[in-house]
Amino acid sequence: MPRSNRPRRAPSGKAGSGARAGGKHGPPPELDLERARSGFARRESAPDGEWMVRSMTASRAEKTYICPGCSTAVLPGIAHLVVWAEDHIYGAAAGLAERRHWHTNCWTSRTYRYR
Numbered sequence: 001m002p003r004s005n006r007p008r009r010a011p012s013g014k015a016g017s018g019a020r021a022g023g024k025h026g027p028p029p030e031l032d033l034e035r036a037r038s039g040f041a042r043r044e045s046a047p048d049g050e051w052m053v054r055s056m057t058a059s060r061a062e063k064t065y066i067c068p069g070c071s072t073a074v075l076p077g078i079a080h081l082v083v084w085a086e087d088h089i090y091g092a093a094a095g096l097a098e099r100r101h102w103h104t105n106c107w108t109s110r111t112y113r114y115r
Contacts, residue, residue: 040054041053041054042054043086049085049086049087050085050086050087051083051084051085051086052083052084052085052086052095052096053081053082053083053107054081054082054083055079055081055082056079056080056081056082056101057079058077058078058079059077061074061075061076061077061078061079061080062076063076064076065080065100065101066101067080067100067101067102067103067106068100068102068106069102069103069106069107069109069110070103070106074101074102074103078103079104080101080102080103080104081101081102081103081104081107082099082100082101082102083099083100083101083102083107084096084098084099084100085098
């Protein structure tokens, strides 16, 4: 069957037919690049269990926390990691409730005796 040379979408600036054209939904929301870079948790496996690790950028770090690796403060404006146990004995929700804020270097160089 020969290909059609007709465009599938209406050219920009012209409203076509269908639910997407015409503005029922309005313009798409602005993309928050800081949130997009740091919003996803990754899973890490280690001898001490399964961990979920999320990066916290310096601009989003607003509170002071105590790092369990070095027992010093993770100050506001310092990029760090938020870590919680994925295989918590009382379930994932309990692991998330017990999340901790680590310096990035403390997390990567930790010993596996944290639990």
